Amino acid sequence: MRKLYYSEGSPYARKVRIVLAEKGLDFEGDQSHTGMSAEEHAAINPNLQVPIFEDGNLRLFESNLILEYLLKTYPGAAPGTAEPPLAGSLTRPDHHWEDAKILATLETLATSMVNLRQLEICGVKAEEVRYLQRQHARIQNGLDWLESRATPEGFAPGLFSIMDMNLLCALEFSEARDDIFPWRGHQRLEAIVARYAHRPSVQSTRPGPPPPAS
Numbered sequence: 001m002r003k004l005y006y007s008e009g010s011p012y013a014r015k016v017r018i019v020l021a022e023k024g025l026d027f028e029g030d031q032s033h034t035g036m037s038a039e040e041h042a043a044i045n046p047n048l049q050v051p052i053f054e055d056g057n058l059r060l061f062e063s064n065l066i067l068e069y070l071l072k073t074y075p076g077a078a079p080g081t082a083e084p085p086l087a088g089s090l091t092r093p094d095h096h097w098e099d100a101k102i103l104a105t106l107e108t109l110a111t112s113m114v115n116l117r118q119l120e121i122c123g124v125k126a127e128e129v130r131y132l133q134r135q136h137a138r139i140q141n142g143l144d145w146l147e148s149r150a151t152p153e154g155f156a157p158g159l160f161s162i163m164d165m166n167l168l169c170a171l172e173f174s175e176a177r178d179d180i181f182p183w184r185g186h187q188r189l190e191a192i193v194a195r196y197a198h199r200p201s202v203q204s205t206r207p208g209p210p211p212p213a214s
């Protein structure tokens with residue numbers, strides 16, 4: 001039995017949901033972590049985050065680690081999945097270090113965006129806090145650097161790569177959450193997001209509007 005603890009809007013959990021959809025793997029979705037105490041949550045993930053994925057007796061956290069597990073354990077694709085095919089690994093073996101650097105930068109980009117969003121919800125104003133200005137600069141530099149590495153056909157043309165997936169989940173999350181960071185204007189990055197916009201696994205996992213403030 002497969003189970004995914006997730007939040008509907010989480011860009012990290014979305015990557016896992018996209019890969020599960022690409023592979024036609026069914027799973028039980030569980031959003032109960034929002035009602036858990038820190039102790040209960042820590043018992044399944046010491047980092048107190050989602051996604052958390054269970055497959056039988058195996059429990060994993062950290063989205064890219066979960067993706068690596070899924071790609072290795074379930075190498076096939078669901079019948080009739082879209083083109084280009086989903087990559088078979090996180091990085092291309094013959095471009096490993098360059099791809100790994102791109103993935104690391106994409107993770108940092110997503111983390112900075114999620115931090116900005118959370119601090120904004122808490123009422124912290126970026127112009128008043130130097131660390132937040134640093135986060136803005138980090139996102140801007142990351143986007144510019146990624147734009148210089150991308151092609152309009154993705155980071156690994158011919159494949160729906162895990163890099164492309166990390167990118168679109170972070171950038172669509174930014175827009176779905178009141179434009180955390182105005183990333184448009186990076187033409188190749190825009191082309192990648194547009195390229196996958198109608199892919200069924202991407203469409204069916206797109207975040208809805210922000211939940212009401214609690």
Ligand SMILES: N[C@@H](CCC(=O)N[C@@H](CS)C(=O)NCC(=O)O)C(=O)O
Nearest residue numbers: 010011012048049050051062063064
């Ligand atoms: N590096 C982690 C990041 C996961 C993460 O930040 N998840 C967010 C949801 S978008 C979360 O659980 N936040 C809850 C919190 O930080 O309290 C991954 O890739 O899985």
